[in-house]
Amino acid sequence: MSDPRHPAATAGGSSATAREHALALDAADPLAGFRVRFEMAADDGIYLDGNSLGRLPVATRSRVLAVLDQWSTELVSGWPDWIDLPLRAGDAIGALVGTAPGEVVATDSTTVNLYKLVQAAVELRGGGALVTDRGNFPTDRYVLEGIAAARGLELRIFDSDELYGPVEADLGGLGAGDVVVLSHVAYRSGALADMAALTAAARSRGATLIWDLSHSAGAVPVDLRGAGAELAVGCTYKYLNAGPGAPGYLYVAAELQRELRSPVQGWFGQSDQFAMERDYDPVPGIGRFLAGTPPILQLAAVEEGAKLTAEAGLAAIREKSVGLTKLVVALHDEWLAPLGFELGSPRDPAGRGSHVSVDHPRAWTFTRALIDAGVTPDFRGPDSIRLGIAPLYTSFAEVWDALDRLRAIAARDDLPDAPPARVT
């Protein structure tokens, strides 16, 4: 209460709004020790955008340097060690999303991986529509739009509940031969879909469902096999902390691997890769979804990021994530709602992932002011401030301080509108 940097704390209020409460939660945090596993400058402020680009793990810098050393000294002789890295990194991710070894491969971008799986699913079972919900991430929609046009298929975008994303009832229109893409956690609202229920709903209608785990893997426990999921893709540079533009991954359930073929046939998916004079004959396993030579520097970062997350454990990560997002919601209700904010995320922690959106018509102006005040959130137009919670390095005190600064900004009556700008 006596910290002069936080006068708001001296104003009293409920225990949830007292900074001491946040400090006590940090003191009891079993994951607190993971904060130092990331590079963090003393002055780099409060980072609530790990849902867009995660921080650099200390081990990843060493690992990238080791790959540079290996390239420098072993040259082409490094390949026997590198060649299985897409599968090793894939298995490291698989351990976080509930798959068996050999069901995930890390390669290409999330977009390219989704393209491969949608094309492969249409080829195997298609003929129906390509389907997604309006709240899904745009690149998923663009992929479907392109394939639908190329193949002359119907593209069906269904309206999902703004806060709760696709719910089982919304899949009622699905028919046999449809291929559906849904996000496990919605990029805007943070709504967490019921993977098992939706997978069962799609399957019962003869549709093939592809999950996008980009905003859930690494922050939310995912159990692909337990949910009966057959296909998934995801991103590694958010909660898996693999760095800007690091490769994505894809999952194909073992049962489906032999009959599913990638549309992009390349030499890394070819069986007996170096017997060059043969027709294409894809490897039996998940490796058939490789195409060109995989990017080794960035795949090494993918493996490190996934291993660090596994070390912390997803149960602990989820528990802390829920605690942190509950604090955001509590402070929103107490401080921001009276200033005209609306909660843009599900109120029940069981129904949301690891980011919380707070919406306000002046969200862009507040975002710019927050950045000037040393807090990095994520803006999504037109009116949403996403507060990303990365439990491995976000503290309760940071959340408290960020919300405290946001309410001070929003309470100002002299804040000019920020000029419209390109948001990256």
Add this chain to the structure above:
Amino acid sequence: MSDPRHPAATAGGSSATAREHALALDAADPLAGFRVRFEMAADDGIYLDGNSLGRLPVATRSRVLAVLDQWSTELVSGWPDWIDLPLRAGDAIGALVGTAPGEVVATDSTTVNLYKLVQAAVELRGGGALVTDRGNFPTDRYVLEGIAAARGLELRIFDSDELYGPVEADLGGLGAGDVVVLSHVAYRSGALADMAALTAAARSRGATLIWDLSHSAGAVPVDLRGAGAELAVGCTYKYLNAGPGAPGYLYVAAELQRELRSPVQGWFGQSDQFAMERDYDPVPGIGRFLAGTPPILQLAAVEEGAKLTAEAGLAAIREKSVGLTKLVVALHDEWLAPLGFELGSPRDPAGRGSHVSVDHPRAWTFTRALIDAGVTPDFRGPDSIRLGIAPLYTSFAEVWDALDRLRAIAARDDLPDAPPARVT
């Protein structure tokens, strides 16, 4: 002649076979200073596999570290700097292959890029066959095979001259609507195709030609616009020294960009990328061939590698390359031919790129022994030893020493056959 490590030199012979000749060429080499621009350990032997994986430039290590620092300290604020990197790196490559700015983008793997261009070309002008020559790199063939099967198109593989690759006459069977993929330098023989003549031949028959520059860019002057070429792809980890699995690139002539659409629609190809609630509307320029988030660490290495090559200049690189490959051929004729070798590359320097293949039924056994003797060549089954010449760091003395060791190995009558092994 008195160097005790090189007893062969004391045996006399023509001037081309004297080690002093090689040393004199090195002494007069205007590119000799570029050798120290690459990391090279004192004991890492003679590396003649830069046509498979180039060495690590000193500047690239610094640049990768700078990107790590930027990720660490700027986090998501690094994106305004990173977001144009695929185009910047593309322009750096474009300066080496004869394009205007804005005609090349660095992204994805060579395989994925070829897939995108073949699909786009078929969509725009297709209906005919997909065509390539039997000597082309396997992944190019696999891509075509996959697309032909998916679209119900004919796949036509024509026999090319084993040494000279596709020649103009071989394109006689082309018809309107065909899409052809040819390598500028053949991966096995090193044959250098006549890009202008083949491009004109394809065009006169109404076919669309896509060049694969993987084994030429960075070692051989390429003039895409001068040759009238419309489309190309290539690799950056060979003569462009961008590191294991670094992204490839693609070229689309400016005139064609507006009408050509990538089959893989993703958010990095979308105009007004962050206005998320819109249908897909690709950017007007080469950026429409981006799909997912590009891998920044490895794209930084691409840009560095291309800039280093530009600094040396392709005229000087080509002149040295020709000198080095002429030395290989001369030493082959003098030393290896009597031991049962055959030259697997064109004899005329104007008709070959920067590697020379020497063929022998025991090539694999000799390759293993060469590696044991401190020389790294590249083996391509069943009988070819590829000697890759990277003029920025390969010296004439290294070529002389490598061939000297190879002849000593091949002359042994006690060398057991190497066990068959997976070649990487």
